[in-house]
Amino acid sequence: MSTTTTKPGTSPVRESRLTRGQRPKWLIPVIGVGAIVVGAAISALIGFNIATWAIFAALVFLIVGPLLIGAIEGSRAGSDSLMTFLVYTAFILAVIPLISVIYTVLANGIPGLTSNLLLTSMNGVTGAQDNFAEAPGDVVGGAYHAIVGTVSITFWATLMSVPIGLLTAIYLVEYSNNGWLGKAITFFVDVMTGVPSIVAGLFAAALFGMIFGPSTRTGFVAAVALTVLMIPTVVKNTEEMLRIVPNELREASYALGVRKWRTILKVVIPTAISGIASGVTLAIARVIGETAPLLVTAGFATAINWNSFSGWMTTLPTYIYYQIMTPTSPTNPDPSLQRAWAAALILIAIVMLLNLLARLIAKAFAPKTAGR
Amino acid sequence: MSKRIDVEDLNVYYGDFLAVEDVNINIEARSVTAFIGPSGCGKSTFLRTLNRMHEVIPGAYAKGKVLLDGDDLYGKGVDPVTVRSMIGMVFQRPNPFPTMSIRDNVLAGVKLNNKRISSKAADELVESSLRGANLWNEVKDRLNKPGSGLSGGQQQRLCIARAIAVKPNVILMDEPCSALDPISTLAIEDLINELKTDYTVVIVTHNMQQASRVSDRTAFFNIEGTGKPGKLIEYAPTTEIFNNPQKKETEDYVSGRFG
Numbered sequence: 001m002s003t004t005t006t007k008p009g010t011s012p013v014r015e016s017r018l019t020r021g022q023r024p025k026w027l028i029p030v031i032g033v034g035a036i037v038v039g040a041a042i043s044a045l046i047g048f049n050i051a052t053w054a055i056f057a058a059l060v061f062l063i064v065g066p067l068l069i070g071a072i073e074g075s076r077a078g079s080d081s082l083m084t085f086l087v088y089t090a091f092i093l094a095v096i097p098l099i100s101v102i103y104t105v106l107a108n109g110i111p112g113l114t115s116n117l118l119l120t121s122m123n124g125v126t127g128a129q130d131n132f133a134e135a136p137g138d139v140v141g142g143a144y145h146a147i148v149g150t151v152s153i154t155f156w157a158t159l160m161s162v163p164i165g166l167l168t169a170i171y172l173v174e175y176s177n178n179g180w181l182g183k184a185i186t187f188f189v190d191v192m193t194g195v196p197s198i199v200a201g202l203f204a205a206a207l208f209g210m211i212f213g214p215s216t217r218t219g220f221v222a223a224v225a226l227t228v229l230m231i232p233t234v235v236k237n238t239e240e241m242l243r244i245v246p247n248e249l250r251e252a253s254y255a256l257g258v259r260k261w262r263t264i265l266k267v268v269i270p271t272a273i274s275g276i277a278s279g280v281t282l283a284i285a286r287v288i289g290e291t292a293p294l295l296v297t298a299g300f301a302t303a304i305n306w307n308s309f310s311g312w313m314t315t316l317p318t319y320i321y322y323q324i325m326t327p328t329s330p331t332n333p334d335p336s337l338q339r340a341w342a343a344a345l346i347l348i349a350i351v352m353l354l355n356l357l358a359r360l361i362a363k364a365f366a367p368k369t370a371g372r
Numbered sequence: 373m374s375k376r377i378d379v380e381d382l383n384v385y386y387g388d389f390l391a392v393e394d395v396n397i398n399i400e401a402r403s404v405t406a407f408i409g410p411s412g413c414g415k416s417t418f419l420r421t422l423n424r425m426h427e428v429i430p431g432a433y434a435k436g437k438v439l440l441d442g443d444d445l446y447g448k449g450v451d452p453v454t455v456r457s458m459i460g461m462v463f464q465r466p467n468p469f470p471t472m473s474i475r476d477n478v479l480a481g482v483k484l485n486n487k488r489i490s491s492k493a494a495d496e497l498v499e500s501s502l503r504g505a506n507l508w509n510e511v512k513d514r515l516n517k518p519g520s521g522l523s524g525g526q527q528q529r530l531c532i533a534r535a536i537a538v539k540p541n542v543i544l545m546d547e548p549c550s551a552l553d554p555i556s557t558l559a560i561e562d563l564i565n566e567l568k569t570d571y572t573v574v575i576v577t578h579n580m581q582q583a584s585r586v587s588d589r590t591a592f593f594n595i596e597g598t599g600k601p602g603k604l605i606e607y608a609p610t611t612e613i614f615n616n617p618q619k620k621e622t623e624d625y626v627s628g629r630f631g
Contacts, residue, residue: 177430248467252531254428256481256538257457266484270471 023072031068035061058089102348109345112139112338118346121145122302127329130336139335141328143343145304146319149219150350152308153298153315154288156223157230162280164227165234172235173242174264192232200228201293208297219308222298222315226287233286237279241272274365281358285351291317316347374572375441375458375541376401377422382436383601384414384421386429392418393601395436397591404564404573406587406610408580409625413595414602415576416464416546422574423459423544424452440541457481459542460535465551466527468519468534475515477530478502481538497537505533506563525556532563536571543567545575549582561586580626584614592622 039057046052062085070078116139125141133139168185176182204225208216245268253263269276299312300322314322323340327333377399384392392414399405407415420426421434424445438445445455468477478498482489489497498515502508507529511522519530528548535543545564549557564586567573577583583590590613595602606613606622617623 246467248463248465249469251425251428251461252463252467252469252534253480253484254453255423255425255456255461255463256484256534257453257455258481258484259453262484262486267469267471271469 021073023069027068027072028065031061031065035064061085062089105341105345105348108338108341110342112342113345114139114142114342116140117142117144117339117342118147119144121304122328123304125302125328127327127331130327130329130334131332133335139338141335141339143316143319143339143346145301146314146316146343147346148304148306149298149301149313150288150315150317150347152306153219153222153226153294153313154284156220156308157226157287158280158284160223161227161230161234161283165231165283166238166276168231168235169238169242170264170269172239174260174268189232189235192228193236195228196292197225197229197290198292198296201225201296203228204293205296217297217299217312218310219298219305219313222294222313223308225293225297226290229290229293230283230287233283234280237283238272238276241275241279242268244275245271274362277365278358278362281354281361285354285358288351288354289317289347291321294318295321316343316350319343320347374401374570376572377542377574378437378439378442379422380437380439382418382421382434382438384417384426384434385432386417387431390601392421392593393603395604397604397607399572399574400589401572402568402570403588404568404575404586406583406590407574407576407593408578408583408590409593409602409605410595411578412598412602413593415591415593417602418593418604419544419546419574419576420461422542423461424455425461427452457485457538458540459544460538460540462528462531462535462543462545462548464547466524466531468522468527468530470518470520472519473516474511474519474522474530477519478533478537480534501533501537502530504536504567505529506559506566507533523556525552525559528552528556528560529563532560532567536567540571542572542574545573547576547578550578557582580614584610590614592617592619592625594621594625 035057036053038060039053039055040048042056042060043049043053062082065085066078066082069081120140120142121144122141123145129140168189172182172185176185201222204221205215205217207224208218208221249267249271250263253267254260258266294315295318298315298318300318301312301314305311305313320340320343323336323343327336329335379395379397379399382392382395383390384395395418407419409415417426422438422445426432426434434446436446440455440458444450468474469480472480475498476483478501479489479494482494482497499508499512502511507526510526511530519527522530528551532543532548549560552560561582564573564575568588575583575586587610589608590610591607592605592613593602594605606617606619608618613622614626617626623629
């Protein structure tokens with residue numbers, strides 16, 4: 001018998017009927033390369049630069065790709081690929097600013113990230129010292145006082161806003177029964193979400209001005225301003241988290257003869273705690289970068305001040321702002337610029353760490369379901 | 373330990389809507405009573421009024437008397453929390469607390485109320501409750517694992533163990549087997565048979581074979597149409613309901629000729 005028999009159905013010659021009328025695998029890469037070449041050509045017509053090159057290449061790809069695929073596989077596959085490409089384009093457009101920001105901050109911030117910056121304040125640093133600094137490593141003065149300010153102001157703001165926000169959310173979900181008070185609170189929380197941060201700052205400044213005399217500026221005033229900004233975020237997030245706790249768990253607890261407040265404390269909150277904790281962390285990450293309310297509430301200090309209740313304070317955002325707007329040495333702003341970028345890098349690092357922390361918390365507290 | 377329940381002229385409302393009208397029923401101690409009837413006829417709603425769980429829903433309330441060995445559950449000054457610790461409940465869907473281990477789930481009624489209990493007494497309570505729920509042999513090696521890791525039938529028996537750990541007088545079960553497979557259902561039904569030596573058991577079920585298998589007396593509820601209140605049609609020993617019902621509606625329902 002012949003030794004060249006082929007298994008039925010897998011004839012190497014005949015194409016599968018199921019894959020007929022499909023585009024070859026190399027089509028999209030080829031269209032991509034073609035679009036880049038054609039994009040470069042069109043861009044060269046009006047004066048070549050990378051931005052127009054990218055735009056024209058993307059346009060060519062978005063037009064030619066779906067048309068070709070549509071011609072091969074039919075109009076439905078064509079419009080499907082058009083939508084797919086549009087979604088990818090939107091995603092790339094959204095990510096470009098993020099990557100660009102991170103790249104810029106890293107590139108400009110790393111040279112200034114010295115032990116001086118992390119461990120000294122700006123106390124006694126004058127323009128003369130900046131003028132003498134030649135290499136990035138020579139720059140004296142740092143952001144230690146600003147890190148201290150950011151940490152202590154955020155600490156006080158968190159300490160005030162978390163209990164208020166948590167209890168408000170518990171009232172809304174567990175006690176209000178959709179009554180008029182609950183509806184009013186929900187409405188005002190929504191309004192508070194939209195309050196511009198500078199207004200919150202002015203509110204705190206005016207409040208303390210009324211009680212302790214005009215232009216009272218301490219870290220605590222700033223913490224109050226940030227609290228106003230944090231509360232709605234905490235309330236909204238906690239409310240969501242409490243609402244997704246199944247009612248069955250509350251009923252199971254009631255049916256065991258457990259009182260309502262104990263049910264909330266021991267069953268509802270532990271079930272939702274991972275979401276609540278990560279929401280709080282994200283709320284902190286959001287207010288830690290506030291600049292405007294701090295300018296009018298915390299003043300501006302160059303020395304280290306751990307006491308939030310007396311004396312001015314600087315936080316990282318206001319530090320960056322002042323370093324750029326009023327360089328220590330007006331004739332030689334480079335050292336100030338370097339400090340500002342490094343401080344920006346620290347701020348971004350803190351925010352990223354908080355986001356990571358939020359994920360870790362969510363994971364650590366999540367109800368355990370393993371072991372089946 | 374087990375107590376009888378007598379219901380007199382009970383009307384159950386959701387806001388303005390009358391859901392169950394004018395129920396009079398006497399539930400014997402140390403027996404299994406089954407509630408049957410079509411969906412939406414108010415049998416679950418009525419069951420929830422027996423331990424004041426109905427009023428947990430906003431706007432819901434009940435009027436009338438429910439006597440537990442002569443004491444009115446709806447009397448003035450009665451704390452619903454006390455009522456619920458005397459009349460336990462098992463729900464349709466198994467709902468162990470997801471944040472707690474198997475052991476903590478059984479002890480939930482004690483621990484959530486912050487009662488002091490020595491660890492030896494706690495161990496004994498866990499074992500006796502889990503044995504009472506026919507679950508001990510299956511979980512004794514993994515008491516500290518999460519309760520949500522058990523199978524559906526095991527979770528439901530864990531919920532029963534949790535309910536009997538607070539030593540109630542009565543256990544209400546709201547379609548406890550509707551989410552379970554036949555084998556788990558059989559385990560629960562065997563358990564119900566054992567429970568009636570110590571407790572008064574009231575069970576709502578859609579499964580008429582189940583009602584005839586487990587219950588001593590059966591109550592048939594029916595509803596005339598949507599928007600109308602549900603009513604207790606007939607209440608009699610189970611054999612009578614299934615073999616020789618007095619009302620035509622009951623006969624139609626149990627023989628499958630309903631509607």
